[in-house]
Amino acid sequence: MPFLSVQHVSKSFGPPRSRSHVLHDINLQIEEGEFVAIIGYSGAGKTTLMSLLAGLTEPDAGEILFDGQRMAGPGPDRGIVFQNYSLLPWLTVYENVALAVDQVFPSWTPAARRAHVEKYLATVNLTPALQKVPSELSGGMRQRVSVARTLAMQPRVLLLDEPLGALDALTRGTLQDELSRICQEDKKTVVLITNDPDEAIYLADRVIPLTAGPRATLGPSIPITLPRPRDRRTFNENYDFKQIRHEVVNYLLKARPRDTAGLLKKLVLPNIEPEDISGTRGPRRPRNAGPIRRAEIAAVAVGTPTEP
């Protein structure tokens, strides 16, 4: 019996007549201690899938089993880290983590809780910033607080929803290294959502592509056979890395969104033209004259008066 098992799960939103079918027939089996990366297009339904795994939303069809039990609602055994940090801005770094620890471990002594908070903030190299508030931190530091807060709750599964997506490349690389170290040390069960094939291959045991929506579904599981610890500097010369990357990217390209052309055909542009503010085309239009309409320009061109 897999640790986390998703069976024939589908999810849609909206009223019956204009329902948007986001996820279709999702099947996923994850063993304890495995690090799985799911990679897909923006808007495909990655966050929806994460919310289902966290128990924040319910599937329309199918079921999700966690350690053999049907999942019922969210719980501290599944910790989630979102892309947008979600810290409380009026609390310090220490207090943001302590709040979660107090809720999950209320029976511990205050000294034990303090030591626990400090340990996890040290794990993400934030000891010098304990008393700072989020507005005083860089994006990378804020995301470290989020990670420390989730780890400190000691979840049995770590759900990471594009946690590094908003960071610049260098900070992103540093945090990838930290995540890799922490997850290997703890042998955590992790589901990482990302849109970066290199990040997925660097961190995970296997990568699963999510096809473009609507009705997005998971593709084949691609094992990452690269030995650990991995050194990204050697990737460019590594044949296995290139093969895996090729496989992931090719699958995603084949499964890319198809309806863009149809959408463009139906697009009706409003009957207005951008205003010329360069001042080179005759007198300036009065401020209250409203937008310039295309019919008006055509009329001027043929010398006929226009309606006011």
Ligand SMILES: Nc1ncnc2c1ncn2[C@@H]1O[C@H](COP(=O)(O)OP(=O)(O)O)[C@@H](O)[C@H]1O
């Ligand atoms: N609560 C909701 N109500 C209605 N539509 C939603 C809801 N959550 C997500 N969606 C829609 O589902 C689709 C997938 O969203 P999401 O899971 O956030 O994508 P991703 O994380 O891959 O960018 C989008 O079209 C989004 O508008």
Ligand SMILES: [Mg+2]
């Ligand atoms: Mg998302």
